[in-house]
Amino acid sequence: MKHRLLLFLSILFISTYINAQSEITGFLGIRLEDKPYVAIDKLKQRYPNVEWKHPCIHLENVTFIDTQFNKLVITYKNEKLVDATFTLFDNASVMDNPFKDRVTFLNEAKSKQNQIMNRFTQAFNGLGNALCSRYGNPTVSSEGNAI
Numbered sequence: 230m231k232h233r234l235l236l237f238l239s240i241l242f243i244s245t246y247i248n249a250q251s252e253i254t255g256f257l258g259i260r261l262e263d264k265p266y267v268a269i270d271k272l273k274q275r276y277p278n279v280e281w282k283h284p285c286i287h288l289e290n291v292t293f294i295d296t297q298f299n300k301l302v303i304t305y306k307n308e309k310l311v312d313a314t315f316t317l318f319d320n321a322s323v324m325d326n327p328f329k330d331r332v333t334f335l336n337e338a339k340s341k342q343n344q345i346m347n348r349f350t351q352a353f354n355g356l357g358n359a360l361c362s363r364y365g366n367p368t369v370s371s372e373g374n375a376i
Contacts, residue, residue, distance in 0.1 A: 265305045294359045
């Protein structure tokens with residue numbers, strides 16, 4: 230049993246090492262060097278709700294690394310991709326009820342706040358772990374930027 234586990238872990242380590250890339254070259258089927266019209270065509274194959282509002286591509290309900298995002302805005306400058314902003318939000322709310330005492334209302338609000346924070350933390354950690362497992366841990370350049 231120990232030998233099987235060791236063999237499995239060895240194969241897993243080797244396959245992870247072999248499949249790791251050293252740099253990010255694109256996402257969602259588009260390459261970082263793609264022009265906006267090329268990116269729009271590629272994205273329309275997967276997402277019907279692609280919208281171009283110069284200088285940005287807008288999408289809603291995008292899944293990226295197993296995380297569902299409400300919105301994605303890809304910004305271009307001089308036909309070069311310069312930014313991609315994924316938005317994740319929660320529509321949860323706690324309604325103030327005049328028939329509830331203030332302590333109960335505040336406890337419900339705090340509980341909902343904790344649930345939202347946990348959801349965002351899990352999503353952030355999941356993305357970070359997935360990116361690190363694929364591309365390796367980031368290093369910090371002399372300018373202080375993660376690379």
